Amino acid sequence: MKTEDRFSLKNQNIIITGGGGKLGFYHAFAILEKKGNPILIDLDKKKLIQNKDKLFELFNKKVSIYKIDLTKKTQLIKFFNHQEKNKIMINALINNADINSKFNDLNENLRIENLNLNFWQKHINAGLTGNFLISSLYYKYLCKFNLTGQIINISSDLGIISPDQRLYKDTKKNFKQQHVKPISYSVVKHGLIGITKYFSTYDTKRLRCNAIAFGGVKVNDKKFEKRVSELIPLNRMANAEEYITTMQYLLSPKSTYVNGSTLIVDGGRTII
Numbered sequence: 001m002k003t004e005d006r007f008s009l010k011n012q013n014i015i016i017t018g019g020g021g022k023l024g025f026y027h028a029f030a031i032l033e034k035k036g037n038p039i040l041i042d043l044d045k046k047k048l049i050q051n052k053d054k055l056f057e058l059f060n061k062k063v064s065i066y067k068i069d070l071t072k073k074t075q076l077i078k079f080f081n082h083q084e085k086n087k088i089m090i091n092a093l094i095n096n097a098d099i100n101s102k103f104n105d106l107n108e109n110l111r112i113e114n115l116n117l118n119f120w121q122k123h124i125n126a127g128l129t130g131n132f133l134i135s136s137l138y139y140k141y142l143c144k145f146n147l148t149g150q151i152i153n154i155s156s157d158l159g160i161i162s163p164d165q166r167l168y169k170d171t172k173k174n175f176k177q178q179h180v181k182p183i184s185y186s187v188v189k190h191g192l193i194g195i196t197k198y199f200s201t202y203d204t205k206r207l208r209c210n211a212i213a214f215g216g217v218k219v220n221d222k223k224f225e226k227r228v229s230e231l232i233p234l235n236r237m238a239n240a241e242e243y244i245t246t247m248q249y250l251l252s253p254k255s256t257y258v259n260g261s262t263l264i265v266d267g268g269r270t271i272i
């Protein structure tokens with residue numbers, strides 16, 4: 001019997017938005033490990049270069065990076081024109097960019113009573129509008145070259161359930177001063193699951209679309225980590241490396257019957 005690497009991504013070109021971020025690095029790792037070519041897009045050039053350098057050290061391969069604001073259609077059109085000029089056929093798009101307010105960034109201004117409309121708009125623009133813009137241009141690119149492809153939207157356990165605001169509670173503060181995870185995070189992460197379903201039925205001969213709802217990755221705050229872990233049946237937060245194989249599976253030609261789904265990888269957080 002012939003053996004093969006069932007999850008090979010050899011010669012596949014795969015865009016990762018938010019490629020300069022924490023999980024962007026692991027998605028790129030997943031692709032490089034299976035011999036594919038990640039193309040990293042991010043607002044933040046410094047972070048893009050850091051990820052590129054770390055990946056080069058590990059794989060001895062130069063990955064392409066592009067400083068692009070996903071909310072700017074002209075920048076995205078220029079990017080796709082550049083891929084076209086260089087005859088780069090894009091096999092998949094991972095919509096991973098977001099304004100992911102970390103535990104330490106949370107504050108009382110994010111409460112619904114205080115939320116600044118600029119913050120709301122900025123978050124919706126980055127997390128939903130930007131992801132929609134690049135997805136629509138990617139779909140047009142596939143049509144133009146008569147290609148098939150797929151989109152993977154990175155949602156979250158908070159795309160399935162509500163944030164448990166008790167996690168962020170400071171006993172020294174009264175109710176109105178408590179820090180919260182902003183409502184825009186729920187809207188973006190639930191919205192991405194809706195976008196996933198829409199794209200997954202739109203042109204099934206050409207495009208497959210799925211979402212992944214990841215649970216929280218370990219942070220540098222033992223107290224917070226302990227509180228979150230108590231809500232997770234596996235009793236711990238994730239190691240980012242644990243997300244690599246999920247990505248390899250969904251990107252691979254061995255998952256061709258998976259479409260429109262939300263793969264939940266959260267240690268069981270959302271079932272209780």
Ligand SMILES: NC(=O)c1ccc[n+]([C@@H]2O[C@H](COP(=O)([O-])OP(=O)(O)OC[C@H]3O[C@@H](n4cnc5c(N)ncnc54)[C@H](O)[C@@H]3O)[C@@H](O)[C@H]2O)c1
Nearest residue numbers: 018020021022023042043069070097098126156214216217
């Ligand atoms: N880290 C976690 O614990 C966790 C858990 C579940 C889901 N997620 C999801 O995974 C994804 C990645 O999370 P992360 O922890 O790596 O976050 P991160 O903040 O490290 O990375 C997000 C990246 O998106 C980029 N970005 C934001 N707006 C952009 C725009 N307009 N144009 C281009 N780039 C833009 C940022 O510059 C940043 O580098 C997010 O969608 C997040 O919601 C993360």
